[in-house]
Amino acid sequence: MKIILFIGHHKVGSSALQSYLAQNAVALLRQGVLYPAVEALGFERLSSGDVDDIEPWLLPPNLREAHNALAFSMIHDHNGSPVPPLHSDLPSTDEMLALIQRQVDLFNPEVMVLAAEVFSHFGNINCNLIKRLTGAFPGAEIQLSATLRRVDDYLISWHGQRLRFGQKVRALPGGALSHYVKTIHFDYRKMLQGWVATLPEAPLTLRTYAEVMAAGGSVKDFMAQAGLPMPAPSGTDRGEERRINAGLHRALIEIARQGNATLSPQDAADMFRVLLQIGPELDLPLSPQIELYGAAARTRLVNQFVPVNDWLVKLVDRPVFADLDQMGHLRDVPEFEANKAALAQLTKSPYAKEFRPAARSFLAGLELAPNYE
Structure with a gap:
């Protein structure tokens, strides 16, 4: 049996990929590809062989992102980190791995796919996590698949994701960047x-986010690169990729950041949800046109990424990011100007009424300032 492990990264279409695989698990199994469940509901769904018409975002989290749940549980076993509330009521890690093996024995697949962006943390935490996961399936042929995003764009997307989680963060050029450069979110090494040290014989397919998008998105690209069949669309358009985890417009990131720092967690979450919803309706520059770093931070990004990029090039024996030179280029619209344009619209009709009282009061009193010179 071949095992294809998609190990991330975050914010590269990984949620859409997992949702597609989960929604199409029964159809894939009919073609010899197992996308295994980790709990009873998912196992029952696979065992029944029935294809349902549920939309992917309506699937329970432990079914929609089953292997993230497994990865979080493994990390918890290793260092005590809490499993996120999203993945509650999980079996133990041993029980999840045993259930996957039961499916392998029952269905006898040619290929098994395990996909989770949380796997991206395993090598940095402890390689024993990799050994435990792959060691559960002795004799299997392992292949690795990973997607990386050009780091300046990636960090903005990850920064916004942390705001979605309700975290209180510093501005990108005002301290957050200093934190990120020490992590897997900047240092892709x-x-x-x-992974490559623990599994030296496992081939690695390394793709960039730009390549993935040019190929039609994370689902089409992964299936093509892995040589897997794509089930014919049925029910609720299973053949189409759905964007599951859309990012916040860049003109709204600083507003959300200050909201997280000021409002109660619930009020901040409510405001973020509204910002995410109405962002596309606002009269704003396009997100890629907005500069969130400033010249000094961009220079630091470029300089500190050189050894990371050199390592990646050596790993795959080819240039990785075709547009790496763009990292040093300032975008046309300063963040402060975009923030002001956004706030002016958020505090007036028709958008002000979309917010709850606490958020309306916060926005009305918000005094913006530049995050860089």
């Missing part, structure tokens, strides 16, 4: 090195 920390993400990949443990």
Whole structure:
């Protein structure tokens, strides 16, 4: 049996990929590809062989992102980190791995796919996590698949994701960047090195986010690169990729950041939800046109990414990011100007009424300032 492991990264279409695989698990199984469940509901769904018409975002989290749940549980076993509330009522890690093996024995697949962006943390935390996961399936042929995003764009997307989680963060050029450069979210060596060292015989398919999008998105690209069949669309358009985890417009990131720092967690979450919903309706510059770093931070990004990029090039024996030179280029619209344009619209009709009282009061009193010179 071949095992294809998609190990991330975050914010590269991984949620859409997992949702597609989960929604099409029964159809894939009919073609010899197992996308295994980790709990009873998912196992029952696979065992019944019935294709339902539920939309992917309506699937329970432990079914929609089953292997993230497994990864979080493994990390918890290793260092005590809490499993996110999203993945509650899980079996133990041993029980989840045993259930996957039961499915392998029952269905006898040619290929098994395990996909989770949380796998991206394994090598940086401890390579024993990799050994435990792959060691549960002795004799299997392992292949690795990973997607990386050009780091300046990636960090903005990840920064917004942390705001979605309700975290209180510093501005990108005002301290957050100093934190990120020490992590897998900037130093891609920390993400990949443990995997390739632990599994030296496993081939690695390394794609960039730009390549993935040019190929039609994370689903089409992964299935094509892995050589897997795509089930014919049925029910609720299973053949189409759905964007599951859309990012916040860049003109709204600073507003959400200050909201997280000021409002109660519930009020901040409510405001973020509204910002995400109405962002596309606002009269704003396009997100890629907005500069969130400033010249000094961009220079630091470029300089500190050189050894990371050199390592990646050596790993795959080819240039990785075709547009790496764009990292040093300032975008046309300063963040402060975009923030002001956004706030002016959020505090007036028709958008002000979309917010709850606490958020309306916060926005009315918000005094913006530049995050860089």
